[in-house]
Amino acid sequence: MNKLTLKLCALLTALALIIPLAGCSGTDDNPSASNSNTGGETSSQDIYITEIMSSNSTGLTDADGEYSDWIELYNASSSRISLSGYYLSDNEQRPQKFELPAYTMEPGSYLVIFASGKNKMADSEIHTNFAISSKGETITLLKPDGTYASRVEVPEAASKDISYGVVLEGADAGKFMWFAVPTPGATNSGSHAQSIDGLQFDTPLLYINEYMNSNTYTLYDSEGDYNDWVEIYNPGSEEIDLSGMYLTDDLSEVDKWQIPGDVKIAAGGCLLIFLSGKDKKTDTELHASFGLSKTDEILMLSDKQGHKIDSVALKNLPDNISAGRNPQDPSVWEFYALPTPGAANASTGFSELMTASQLINRGLWISKVSATPDDDGYDTITLFNGTDSDISLAGYGISKSLADPYRYTFEKGAVPAGGTLTLYAAGLNNQGSDRNSIYLNFKVSTSGDELYLTDPNGRTVDAFSTGKLREGVSSGREGTTLADRVYFSNGGTYTGYIGNASFSTTGGYVQAGYQLSITAPSGGIIYYTTDGSEPNRNSSRYSGPITINKSTTVRAVVYADGMLNSDIRSCTLLIEDRHSLPIVCLSSDPDGLFSVQNGIFEYGPNANEDMSIEQLKDAPANFYRDWERQANIEYFTADGVKVLEFPAGIRIHGDYSRIEKQKSIAIQIRDNYGRKGVDYPFFEGNEVTHFESLLLHSGGQDWKWTKIKDAFISKMVQDDFELAVMDSQPCAVYINGEYFGLYYLREKINESYFETHDGIDADNVTIIKGNANNSAAHKSFRDLEKYAESHDMSTKENYQYLCEHVDIYSLIDWWIAASWVLHTDSGNIKVYAASDGSTKWRWVFYDNDWSLWKGNYDDPDYNYLYKMANNIGHGVGKRFRSILGYSLLQNSEGKQLFIERYAMHVQNALHPDRTIPLMESMFAEIESEMPRQRERWGAPSESTFNTYKKRLREALLKKPEMVKLNFMDAFGMSRAEVDELFTVETKYTE
Incomplete structure (x- = not known):
């Protein structure tokens, strides 16, 4: 025997003479005789349990190549001992659960027995008929005389691949403790402790270096998703292989996600991991199987055995702010206004989260945006430089999508220190009239855009959500501190809009005497009109239900102190015999429609009905002017249910047909009215449901004859001819609550038509x-x-x-x-x-x-x-x-x-058997509407x-x-x- 073996033998013998083996019970050691005492003299021919592995994942493998749990026995005697008559068990009620074979152990030797549940002896291996639970249980070794040689209460394994064994030296000699490095078939040594927290593992030096748990624009993956992320840093001088290591946001599930094979970090390098839940590895990206939430409290990196390498207590960070280690002192965590995912933390870090969120620390930012044209007719974006030096924009990009950060790339321009620079979002790409100004190749939407400013290195330095904009209203940041959005209008600053008015009905058919109620959000004051004009503070103030005795359009707006006014809402109530067709209700300022001076339906002050078409165009008549009026559109189904309401511009459509009594009306659903397009299946069987313009067609010059001819011919060729045609749906039209005749709602041929129909x-x-x-x-x-x-x-x-x-x-x-x-x-x-x-x-x-x-x-x-x-x-x-x-x-x-x-x-x-039934069905569809059409227009x-x-x-x-x-x-x-x-x-x- 060597000296260490002699020491172990002496220690175990001494322990047996004085007290039961550490970790063993002091009573009931003899399963066949109650209160038997194993603390008396012990034979030198003793076999003991010296080490147990209850959660083997990467350690010793058996002959089948599997990571089975194991139990280590030691022959502490000076003689050879046969294991015949010895028993191992994980059940004290069945101490003879597994009988050991007649295997002879040499003096001072170790024997590893696999607790695999395989119940076999093969390839010089002994496998028990039970496995050990990692949750903890008692393992016993019963001697041939029916007394316990060992009884070890194994605690729950707090980590994989650590063993529970007897300590040989020092103050803890004789105690069973956890060992960081298992030693199956050899003397127990190395770091040991009563709990896993006290163990010292031989883990590589890696840092969780930076993380972000609210990513909305900082970084997107190859699928265009903005996932949260974590960055791992290798501060050493050698490459480290992370394959098989674990990352988790739940300490009760250390192995939540295992890093796949062939993932390495070069010396001094960083590894970016998307916390996306996608659980995949590509040539360029690594995605964990989980994502972060606002309630997650920790992120931990562990080695292959689940031993902690590094962890960080997570903070609930604002959007696009990261937390990371100070590169000079990694023990210090800071907050970064300009995150650096996948790279060293080279930007300025701040000790206070509030400081990192301040605009002044971004250097350059978007300070103001207007989506309604300025005096030159352009949308504008204003940049502010919060530093004390001029910033050149050369190489910067600005866009409305992070997928295309350099949609407009600056070739010139600088923002002066502490000053601003106005950009013209004109869609002109530097084709504007002022050579010294910057004209962008895109416009800003009134319905709201996300704007991104990117530096020449590809880093997003600022992002701004414009929010809803309208005429006379811009949005931006106030001051140089917090990045919160505010709105500017008429010299005032506002935090947002008051909500819209709500009507007691969506509109449509009602009985005479109906009482219309209007409500507003708390603190709001309602003003309304009944003639189609836009309500304002000078209109009637709502104080109670409005009695409706004839077909009427009620328009309402809400005002509140400290808030921008609401959108104008319209509600058309019809006291009419029911129509069999869908209904389109337009509401617009009557002066812009029907006054002599400004009405788009009128001849105007310079023209009259006795003029020729050429004279009317030259005059010009109002209806030949390129005038457009803001309007609100309501669309009702044939059964009177309102399914759409949207703002738009309306203008007179056509050429020679403009002189007709019943004129066609083009509907432009433009962004400057607050909405770019509507989505609704107006036309049965038509797969296109998105429209940025529509047409209310009177029938053109056929309005006074058949009404249907233009729509009919389009329907005739629509399905079988390779032609672009305008689909149609007959409808009844009202303007400001008054019946305006039978029209065909049509598609309109323009650029947006070919985008939806042809994909151009x-x-x-x-x-x-x-x-x-x-x-x-x-x-x-x-x-x-x-x-x-x-x-x-x-x-x-x-x-x-x-x-x-x-x-x-x-x-x-x-x-x-x-x-x-x-x-x-x-x-x-x-x-x-x-x-x-x-x-x-x-x-x-x-x-x-x-x-x-x-x-x-x-x-x-x-x-x-x-x-x-x-x-x-x-x-x-x-x-x-x-x-x-x-x-x-x-x-x-x-x-x-x-x-x-x-x-x-x-x-x-074109066969009559098809065209005639089509014609007859279209005439039948409008038959019930013709009497009202004749009454309104006198024709046909x-x-x-x-x-x-x-x-x-x-x-x-x-x-x-x-x-x-x-x-x-x-x-x-x-x-x-x-x-x-x-x-x-x-x-x-x-």
């Missing part, structure tokens, strides 16, 4: 109307026409070039539709494409109030196909080019495609309406025959050929 960004759309030619994109279309005019389109190569730039089906369908309906206003032609050339040119089909006109549809000489086939132009005075259609027909493949597609449409979408009279309805039906029946004649004339086809091509049989007759 609205800023990347070029629309050409007629012969317009005023941009590079327009020129590219004209160049395409010139190419077609100057090249032999019968060749495959030249025809293919045309097909590469033009959606050939859209071109064909436009000519089919225009020739079918005899589009007399074909000068109102629009084509569109992506400005960057990523899409082909496509066609819009619209303005058909003069189409299918009596005298045209039954006149075989009125032949659009002839114009196309002979390239003689179309529209008024044949001023509009037909070269692309003509070029198509010069190629045999293109001509054949045109003829076959024409025949296909005639047999389907019942006889006129019926006459033009009959003519439209007649046109649809005659068109197949007219098309045959047109084909014979345009293409020299025989009667037999066109009869075979257009076989149209219908159940309808004239």
Whole structure:
């Protein structure tokens, strides 16, 4: 035996002679005889338990490669001892639970027995039929004489991979304690303590260096999410492998998240871990399986055995403020206004959280924002420099999205020390009139934007949420201390807006005498109007229910001391017979609608009804001015339920139709009115539900005849033709509580239409109307026409070039539709494409109030196909080019495609068996509304309406025959050929 073995043997023998082994009970040691005493003389032939592992995760493995718990036995005698007749157990009621095999232990030797539950002896290993609970239990070793050799009460294992064993030396000799480094099959040594807190583990030196638990703009991951994060720092001179280590925010679950393999920190380096809950590792990112909450109190990093490496008590931090260690003294924690995730804490740290939150410590920040145009017509953003030195903006970026921090990158400009610099958010990208000013390439939304200022190194130095803005109201920061947002208006400073007024009904149908109540948030005073004008402090002050005896629009606003006034809310109450259609109610200042001086529906002071259209445009009449009036729009379903209310601008729409009594009204849902678009399924079967503009169409010049023709023709080609058309829904319209007639709510053709229908960004759309030619994109279309005019389109190569730039089906369908309906206003032609050339040119089909006109549809000489086939132009005075259609027909493949597609449409979408039922259903839909339409506008009279309805039906029946004649004339086809091509049989007759 060596000296240490002799010492252990002597210690265990002495302990057995005096008291039961430390950690063993002093009574009931003999399971077969009560009150037996093991404290008497002990034979030198004794076997003892010297060490127990109850939570093995990375230590000793068995022959199966598994981390089984284990029990270490020691032969303290000077003789060989057979284990025959010895028993191990984890149940004092069953001390003979596992019988040890007849294995002979040499004197002074150790034996490790796996407490695995496998109950076997194989590969020179002994496995018990029980496992040890890490929660703690009693392990006994029973001798052949029925007395205990050892009885060890093992406490709950507070950490993995620590053992519970007997101390050999020092003041604690003879006691069972926890050991930091287990020694299976060897003498117990190293750090030991009564509890895990007293153990000293051989863990690497790593720091939790910085963390953020409220990240809204500082850093986003590859999926664009702003997760909380923690940074681990290696202050040593060698690389450290973190694989298998643990991170947790719950001390009762030390192994909450295990760092995956192949994660290392270089000497002096930092590792960023997103606390996102995504639990994944990519080439560039590491995500833990948990996130932080405001109630989390601690973050701890542990080694593979769960031994603490470092921990930090978490503070509830404001948005985008981090807490981190002082780089000179890591024992000192500070707060950072400019966090440095994944890098050394190089920015200025503050000992007080309030100080870190102050604007002055950001150096440069956004101090004021206005989203309503200044005197130059631009939104503005003001930067403030809180330092004592000028700050150059070269290389900085400003944007409305952290995904694109350098949307505008500064090439020039500086903010003076202690001063400001105003930026013009004009959407012009430095194309403004003042060469010394900075014009940004984006605008600010009145509904609220997030603005971000980023330095040349990619660090977000400030972020500002503008909040809701309106005319005369800007937002910003007051002073240089706290970063809270305030609002500025008319020289005053406000913390926010008072809430909106609430009505006792959402509006719609009520009985005469209805009592309308209006309520406001606490402290608010309500003012209201009943004529459609905008209420203010000079309007009627609400003091009690308002009696409604006729159809009325009530508009209300709320004022309160120290707050900005609320939005104006409208409530239209209808004391009317019910409509069978949806209802659109407009409310707007009547002066801007109907006064001689300012009314957009009126002739105005400089015009009258005796003037020609040219004179009215020159005067100009009010309705030919480019005037827009602010309005509030309410939309009710056919059963009278209000489903939408939104602010918008309204203006008169059309050209020649502006002189008509019943005028069309364009609705612009612009940001400067407080809302950029509405979302609602106005049009059945239309997948598009987002609209930034709409049209209340009177029917154009057909308003006094059929009302439906333009909408009907659009519906006719909507599903089967490759054309952009405006969907429609008939509705009853009220303005300021007065009935204004039957209209068709329509989509409006503009940039936002093509964004929602074709997926082309609205800023990347070029629309050409007629012969317009005023941009590079327009020129590219004209160049395409010139190419077609100057090249032999019968060749495959030249025809293919045309097909590469033009959606050939859209071109064909436009000519089919225009020739079918005899589009007399074909000068109102629009084509569109992506400005960057990523899409082909496509066609819009619209303005058909003069189409299918009596005298045209039954006149075989009125032949659009002839114009196309002979390239003689179309529209008024044949001023509009037909070269692309003509070029198509010069190629045999293109001509054949045109003829076959024409025949296909005639047999389907244009067949009378489809068009006549569609027409009849649209007439039936508006039938109940016509009496009120006539009463309001005097037209169309019942006889006129019926006459033009009959003519439209007649046109649809005659068109197949007219098309045959047109084909014979345009293409020299025989009667037999066109009869075979257009076989149209219908159940309808004239």
